[in-house]
Amino acid sequence: MYLQLPLLLYLLASVAPSDAGLFTRSSEHVLRGVNAAHHHAVKRSSGLAKDLRRALSGILVAEGDSGAQHVYCISGTSLTNPDTSPGGGGSSGSSPKASGTATASASSPSGTVASSPWKVKQSYEGDSFFDGWSFFTASDPTDGTVQYVDQSTAQSANLTSINSAGNAIMRVDTTAKISGNRQSVRITTNYNYTGALVILDSVHMPTGCGTWPAFWSNGPNWPAGGEIDIVEGVNTYTNNQATIHTNPGCTIPSSNSTVLGITGDVTGGTNCAAAETGNAGCGIRSTSNTSYGAGFNEIGGGVYAMEWVDSGISVWFFPRSSIPSDITAGAPQPSGWGTPMANWPSTDCNPSTFFYQHSAIFDTTLCGQWAGNVWSDTGSPGQSQSCAQITGTSTCAEYVQNNGAAFADAYWEVKSVKIYQTS
Ligand SMILES: *[C@@H]1O[C@H](CO)[C@@H](O)[C@H](O)[C@H]1NC(C)=O
Ligand SMILES: *[C@@H]1O[C@H](CO)[C@@H](O)[C@H](O)[C@H]1NC(C)=O
């Protein structure tokens, strides 16, 4: 639901602290808090953070863009959903082998790539892609019109598979009409890392009205362990947004891309602290319309790389046609990759203080607190018409329930996820 601007400071003063309190609860509630805050963060970074900045600098919003003046209310119901830790679910198998470089180096021009300080620790690819992940089966904490299924259900319903190219598929159910929630998949690595270079090579990602896919990571005890959103967006967006969410004390030094040394644009504020910003986090949006959604899929996708080192956290996107050869060779050299899309430097946010023990997560939810709440909005890249206009359906949930065939493109096709570390 929407609240109007006059309630903004009320939200700031009263709601954020109660959210913060949630995250101090016992461990079985942590993931609930993580996800609640995660959706708060992403939906807020699409509008609220900008409004907060205006309000806090004493400027009343006078512009006529009603979409920009919407403030999403924090949903108490989402915070009381029954929830369990995906990491606590049944084991989905043994850890994947850490020898994924064999395949990659076989296709590289041997001898042309310098050695890398990064050693592959976990490689998820090919027939064993789904080994080493836990399937999350609780209610969607972001209130999506979605039901996450366990591994055997996903396999028998063909929501997960390995295709003839050897790539992992994670689909949304396309049954024509359903009455409740549409089936989907959400998986979390059993492995966790403190400092890493995470490299996702994806051919296709979910897109279309109603979809809200993400590839992201978080640590325990949210927001103390931090959260790093690498790939995220909704509906027919074409530009990716990467975001971090932290404990108080983490900021970015500027909202100016030149000063930050990034190719993306800061979408909201510069304070990344969840509890101090209504969970807005520090979001950075790509200027490339091939970085997400239909644009990404049209070019055969590409590689996302997230480097988490002492000097900060960075995200790069490489379209399929310009993936650095050192990545293909399994010997990544981030120092040669040029300006990242996003960077949160340690000068103002020391990773060793704000991030630890992250697991990587894929999910595809539908509607809910971001995709659903912006159903009637326009103005984001790729979204010149609203989904209400595009679909002729007034609510996201109604569309999802009655148009299974529309979700044929709501799938991930992933060549590999590799987690590199230096020791
Ligand atoms: C399962 O899904 C894959 C990928 O979406 C598809 O190629 C294949 O035909 C499906 N198999 C069945 C039996 O439906
Ligand atoms: C991360 O992995 C270590 C080593 O296996 C383990 O002790 C720790 O509990 C894990 N942390 C989380 C949050 O899963």
Ligand SMILES: *[C@@H]1O[C@H](CO)[C@@H](O)[C@H](O)[C@H]1NC(C)=O
């Ligand atoms: C961003 O910083 C650069 C370098 O300091 C400066 O030239 C430019 O005007 C700034 N841009 C904005 C919008 O302030």
Ligand SMILES: *[C@@H]1O[C@H](CO)[C@@H](O)[C@H](O)[C@H]1NC(C)=O
């Ligand atoms: C991306 O932007 C270019 C240039 O504006 C445009 O021609 C193209 O259609 C856009 N692609 C998508 C997928 O929106």
